[in-house]
Amino acid sequence: MKNTATKENIKRETFRVPEKMLKPVIASPYVDRAKVIDRFNSLLANEFLLFTKTLNYHWNVTGPRFHSIHEFLDTQYHDMLKLVDDLAERVRQIGGNPIGTLNEMKKGSTLLERPGKYPETSTMLADLMSDHESIQIQIRSLLTQIEKEQNDPGSEDFLINLLKQHENMAWMLKSQLN
Ligand SMILES: [Fe+2]
Helix, strand or coil: CCCCCCHHHHHHHHCCCCHHHHCCCCCCCCCCHHHHHHHHHHHHHHHHHHHHHHHHHHHHCCCCCHHHHHHHHHHHHHHHHHHHHHHHHHHHHCCCCCCCCHHHHHHHCCCCCCCCCCCCHHHHHHHHHHHHHHHHHHHHHHHHHHHHHCCCHHHHHHHHHHHHHHHHHHHHHHHCCC
């Protein structure tokens, strides 16, 4: 008998995943899953950009409030990283692939970066606050679309929670500007 246990066959056998496990874990039928996944990925691109901007300002802040703002932005960029990670994993849960390269993040984002510019502290904080507000608008819009067109209460709940985190971060930034 011919030996079929070639390297390739063994590999395929070992890594075979049952068909049903490849399906998204969200049971509800989507009207247009690809559209929702695209919008989640656009949001992910902006979240990633804001994470990067917060990290940049954490590194480059100067002035009399250096220590407190440096520490404050340390907390905020860690919070942003957790939020980016959770959002990317939500994309997997609804059956998509989160974008995961700098190229895609840059292409998909709509928030502005200012390479080579190191504004004074209040301008940095106001810039971050404004981006948090832009992301809130984006989340609200996605939330409305899911409520109207899809049947995915889990994603609605996820986005509401995400929105509240941005509201909280924007409030913390604003409180230091007044
Ligand atoms: Fe640091």
